Amino acid sequence: MPGTILGGRYQVQDKIGTGGMATVYRGLDEVLGRTVAIKTMLPQYASDPSFAARFKQEAQAAAALQSPYIVSVYDWGKDADTYYIVMEYLRGTDLKSGIRKHGALDCKKVAQIGSQIAQALSVAHKHDIIHRDIKPQNIMVQPDGNIKVMDFGIARAKNSHLTQDNSVLGTAHYVSPEQTQGKELGPTTDIYSLGIVMYEAATGQVPFQGDDAISVALKQVNEQPKPPSQLNPAVDPSLESIILKCMQKNPAARFQTADELYHTLRDYLAGRMQAVNSATAMLAAQATNKIDRGAGVQPVTSGTASMPRVERTNRYRAQSATEQAAEEEAARQRKHRRNVVLGVIGALVAVAVAAFVVISALQTGAAMRPVPNLIGMDQEEAIDKIRESGFEVGDVKTTYSAEYEEGKVVEQSPTSTQTAEEGSKINIRVSSGESPVDKVAVPDLKNLTEEEAMDRCEEYGLLGRKGEDQEDGNIEAGKVCAQDTEPGEMIARGSTITFHLSSGAGTVDVPDVTGHDADSAESDLAKLGLVVKRDYAHSDGDAEGTVIRTDPAAGTSVEEGREVTIYISLGPEPVETVTVPYVIGYSYSTASSMLSSQGFVVQLAVGSSANGTVIDQSVYNSATYGATITLTTQSETTGGGNGGGSETGDYGNGGQTDPNTGTDTDSGETNANET
Known part of the structure; x- marks a missing residue:
C-alpha cells in the first residue's frame, strides 16, 4: 500500500501499473533520495514456495545485467510476505503506445530501435537469460529517443532448475512457434519476438491477428506473415529481409545470436547493403510468398505459402496433392472442434460476467x-x-x-x-511537461583511437558508436577524424555519439589545367581536395592570366590535401630601353667602356682600329638593353693631330701623319678642338 516502507528504505508511493504477476509503484529510495520503480509480486504468487525461489534466482540474474538499453535492477528482497524488486524509474512512453499514436515508423527508426533491443538481448543471452516476453509494451522509449528493455522479471535463466512452472506465457501476438508448442527455448526465441516487434513498428500492425490468444498462437506455428512491404510500401527490401529472417518458423533459419542481428542492423543503418544482403541471403522463399520449386514450397490459394515438410535427413521434399488435401481436411476438423470448444467457453464466460454485473448491482444498489x-x-x-x-x-x-x-x-x-x-x-x-533532461557537453574525440573514443564517451555518460571510416590526410589512419555531433554541444546524457576513423589520405591525379584562367583552374583543383598556391612568370606564348604549367605536373598522382602550384602567365617579358651615351671623339677603349657599363654590346666597324678615336656610332639616342652598338674609328693611315682627323680633314688639324714616325708632315691652321 502507498506509504509502506519496504526493506527499511524504499517508500511505496502511487501505483503506476499492474501486470499478470506484479503491481508496480513509484517509490522513493530514502537512503539515496532518488525516485525508483518498485515491483511487488501478487499475493497468490508470493505464497507459492517454488515461485518464491524462482523469483529470488531471477531477480539476482536480472540485477547482473548491465546495459544502457536494459532497465537497471537496483535491489530486491522480501519484507514480511511481500517480494519486491527495486528498479530504475523511467520517464517516457512504451513503444506500443507510440505505434498506436503515430502509426508505422520510418525504416531507419525501426532499425535503430531493433539494434538497441538486440544489444540488450545480447547482454542477457551472454548471462544465459532468455527474456521470453519481448513485445512493444516492454520497450520504453525515453525522451532522448533511446530505448530500455523492461520486465526481465519473468525471464528464465537457462541454468535454472526451477522450470516446472511454465504457465506464464508472453503475449500471444509476439511468442515464437516453439514457445507456443512448449519446446525448449533458446536465444532465437527472443529474436523471433523482436522480429515481430520490428514488423509492427514498420507496418503499424502485428502480423498475426485472431479472436483469441489460442487462434493467434496457432497462426504463429502454421502461417507465414505477409511481407511488411505489402502493408506499408515504404518498407525497403533490405529491412524487410532482416525482419523476415528473424521471423522464420525454424529457429535454425533465424539469426543465431543477438550480436549477429545487431551487426546486420548496424550495417543497414550505415548503408552497407552488400553486408545486409549477405546476412539475409539464405532467407526462405516462402517468406515472400514466391514459389520456389527447388525449395519444396507449394502455392496455396490463401495467399500464404505452406512450409516444406522436413524429413529426418533434414532435406526438403514437396507434399503431394493428396497429402496436402488430407492435411487441409484434418486442419479444418481441428479448427471446427476448437471453435466449438471456444464457443462454449465464450458463452459460459459471457453468462458469468452478466451474472456478476447483475449481482453486484443488486448488492450495492448503485447504478x-x-x-x-x-x-x-x-x-x-x-x-x-x-x-x-x-x-x-x-x-x-x-x-x-x-x-x-x-x-x-x-x-x-x-x-x-x-x-x-x-x-x-x-x-x-x-x-507537468517533459521531464528535465540531464545534459552534458559533447567531448572532442579527434585524434583518439576507437577504444579511447568509446572510453571518453563513457566518461561523459554518453554512448560511443563507430561510423564508416573516412579519408583524411591530416589525421593518422585508425584515429578519429570526425564526429556527427560537434564538440561542446549540450545533449541528453545517455545519447549516442557517432564518430568516424581516418583511413588515411586519398590520392588524386593532378588534372591538366594549362590554358585555363587562374580562378577556374584553382576551383577545379580545390574540388579534388588539393591546396592551391599561385606563382607568376613571363611567357611569350601564353595569354596573360592563363595557367602556364603546374607543379607537380599534370597527371601526377598525389595525396589529397597536397599543395599544387599553378604558374600564371604575365604575358611577354617587357622590353627595357636605355639611353645610349654619346661617345664620338673618345678613344675606342673609353667609348667601349662607357657603352658596356650601360649594358650594351660594343662592336668595332669593319676597317676601324681599336687604337683609334671614335668618329661614328650606329645608335645615338636609345636602344634595347643589351643591344649591339657598332663604333667606327679614325683610320690608322690618316692624320690625327690632337685627337685625329678624317681623310677629308673634317676632324683634327687637317695635317698628314707619317705612318712610321707619327709626326705631322703638313701643318694645318684648323685646331681639332674647334671641330
Missing part, C-alpha cells in the same frame, strides 16, 4: 455508469466531465510527460474501458 475518456483534456475540462458523468473527482496529481503538454490529463483511474458505480471517484494524473 453502473461508463467511465468517460479524459485523456488529453485540460485539467478543468476533465473535472467538469467527471462531474457531468455522475462521478466524483478523486486524486489529482501531476507527472512528467513527453507525449502530452503541460496541463493535459495523461492517466486516469479507472480507465474509460471500464464501468464504475455512480458517484465513485475518478483519479487523474496531469502532465
Whole structure:
C-alpha cells in the first residue's frame, strides 16, 4: 500500500501499473533520495514456495545485467510476505503506445530501435537469460529517443532448475512457434519476438491477428506473415529481409545470436547493403510468398505459402496433392472442434460476467455508469466531465510527460474501458511537461583511437558508436577524424555519439589545367581536395592570366590535401630601353667602356682600329638593353693631330701623319678642338 516502507528504505508511493504477476509503484529510495520503480509480486504468487525461489534466482540474474538499453535492477528482497524488486524509474512512453499514436515508423527508426533491443538481448543471452516476453509494451522509449528493455522479471535463466512452472506465457501476438508448442527455448526465441516487434513498428500492425490468444498462437506455428512491404510500401527490401529472417518458423533459419542481428542492423543503418544482403541471403522463399520449386514450397490459394515438410535427413521434399488435401481436411476438423470448444467457453464466460454485473448491482444498489475518456483534456475540462458523468473527482496529481503538454490529463483511474458505480471517484494524473533532461557537453574525440573514443564517451555518460571510416590526410589512419555531433554541444546524457576513423589520405591525379584562367583552374583543383598556391612568370606564348604549367605536373598522382602550384602567365617579358651615351671623339677603349657599363654590346666597324678615336656610332639616342652598338674609328693611315682627323680633314688639324714616325708632315691652321 502507498506509504509502506519496504526493506527499511524504499517508500511505496502511487501505483503506476499492474501486470499478470506484479503491481508496480513509484517509490522513493530514502537512503539515496532518488525516485525508483518498485515491483511487488501478487499475493497468490508470493505464497507459492517454488515461485518464491524462482523469483529470488531471477531477480539476482536480472540485477547482473548491465546495459544502457536494459532497465537497471537496483535491489530486491522480501519484507514480511511481500517480494519486491527495486528498479530504475523511467520517464517516457512504451513503444506500443507510440505505434498506436503515430502509426508505422520510418525504416531507419525501426532499425535503430531493433539494434538497441538486440544489444540488450545480447547482454542477457551472454548471462544465459532468455527474456521470453519481448513485445512493444516492454520497450520504453525515453525522451532522448533511446530505448530500455523492461520486465526481465519473468525471464528464465537457462541454468535454472526451477522450470516446472511454465504457465506464464508472453503475449500471444509476439511468442515464437516453439514457445507456443512448449519446446525448449533458446536465444532465437527472443529474436523471433523482436522480429515481430520490428514488423509492427514498420507496418503499424502485428502480423498475426485472431479472436483469441489460442487462434493467434496457432497462426504463429502454421502461417507465414505477409511481407511488411505489402502493408506499408515504404518498407525497403533490405529491412524487410532482416525482419523476415528473424521471423522464420525454424529457429535454425533465424539469426543465431543477438550480436549477429545487431551487426546486420548496424550495417543497414550505415548503408552497407552488400553486408545486409549477405546476412539475409539464405532467407526462405516462402517468406515472400514466391514459389520456389527447388525449395519444396507449394502455392496455396490463401495467399500464404505452406512450409516444406522436413524429413529426418533434414532435406526438403514437396507434399503431394493428396497429402496436402488430407492435411487441409484434418486442419479444418481441428479448427471446427476448437471453435466449438471456444464457443462454449465464450458463452459460459459471457453468462458469468452478466451474472456478476447483475449481482453486484443488486448488492450495492448503485447504478453502473461508463467511465468517460479524459485523456488529453485540460485539467478543468476533465473535472467538469467527471462531474457531468455522475462521478466524483478523486486524486489529482501531476507527472512528467513527453507525449502530452503541460496541463493535459495523461492517466486516469479507472480507465474509460471500464464501468464504475455512480458517484465513485475518478483519479487523474496531469502532465507537468517533459521531464528535465540531464545534459552534458559533447567531448572532442579527434585524434583518439576507437577504444579511447568509446572510453571518453563513457566518461561523459554518453554512448560511443563507430561510423564508416573516412579519408583524411591530416589525421593518422585508425584515429578519429570526425564526429556527427560537434564538440561542446549540450545533449541528453545517455545519447549516442557517432564518430568516424581516418583511413588515411586519398590520392588524386593532378588534372591538366594549362590554358585555363587562374580562378577556374584553382576551383577545379580545390574540388579534388588539393591546396592551391599561385606563382607568376613571363611567357611569350601564353595569354596573360592563363595557367602556364603546374607543379607537380599534370597527371601526377598525389595525396589529397597536397599543395599544387599553378604558374600564371604575365604575358611577354617587357622590353627595357636605355639611353645610349654619346661617345664620338673618345678613344675606342673609353667609348667601349662607357657603352658596356650601360649594358650594351660594343662592336668595332669593319676597317676601324681599336687604337683609334671614335668618329661614328650606329645608335645615338636609345636602344634595347643589351643591344649591339657598332663604333667606327679614325683610320690608322690618316692624320690625327690632337685627337685625329678624317681623310677629308673634317676632324683634327687637317695635317698628314707619317705612318712610321707619327709626326705631322703638313701643318694645318684648323685646331681639332674647334671641330
